[in-house]
Amino acid sequence: MKLYYSAGTSALAAHIALVEAGFEPELFEVDIVTRTIDRTGDYLAINPKGYVPLVEIEDGVPLTETVAILDWIDQHTAGHEGAIGMERHRLIEMLAFLSVEVQKPFAFSFFLPGDEAVAMLRSMVEERFVLIAGQMSDRYLLGSRFSVADALLYVTLRWARMIEMPVPERLLAYIADVEARPAVQRALRDEGVMD
Structure with missing residues (x-):
């Protein structure tokens, strides 16, 4: 591979x-x-x-x-049976949301010219982080088990930290938890x- x-x-x-x-x-x-x-x-x-x-x-x-x-x-x-049924749909839903609503606007904000456009995109990402934090009811995005969606959220949170973007307290604790994982x-x- x-x-x-x-x-x-x-x-x-x-x-x-x-x-x-x-x-x-x-x-x-x-x-x-x-x-x-x-x-x-x-x-x-x-x-x-x-x-x-x-x-x-x-x-x-x-x-x-x-x-x-x-x-x-x-x-x-x-050693893990992949997500099936509604669990898999929720996983794909979260992956699509992170990819389209967080990752893409964030990535564009690094490359687009113009402070106004960058500020608008970053504000959108901040709002998405607030939404995600408000929906988390367990240790990770989809429950108590680390999922592939957590890997993607973590990457976007690293970008936020890199540019000193404010994120909700819940996500600051989440970052520390994810970063402690050996993988x-x-x-x-x-x-x-x-x-």
């Missing part, structure tokens, strides 16, 4: 989830500006979309898009993004 990533991007969620699931992915760092792999290979030859993450699974089959990758990992976690520590070390 191979994971194509850029340090600290949303690919970190896939990295964390893979390690949590017991996988030992071979890591390939992608320069997202030049779209090269470890500064030597043409990433576009592997992924014409040009962004990360990409996971090569069974027999080199490529899988892209964070939601699809995290769902695949959930369904293939050793998270390992993925952060592997990508060289320890705080």
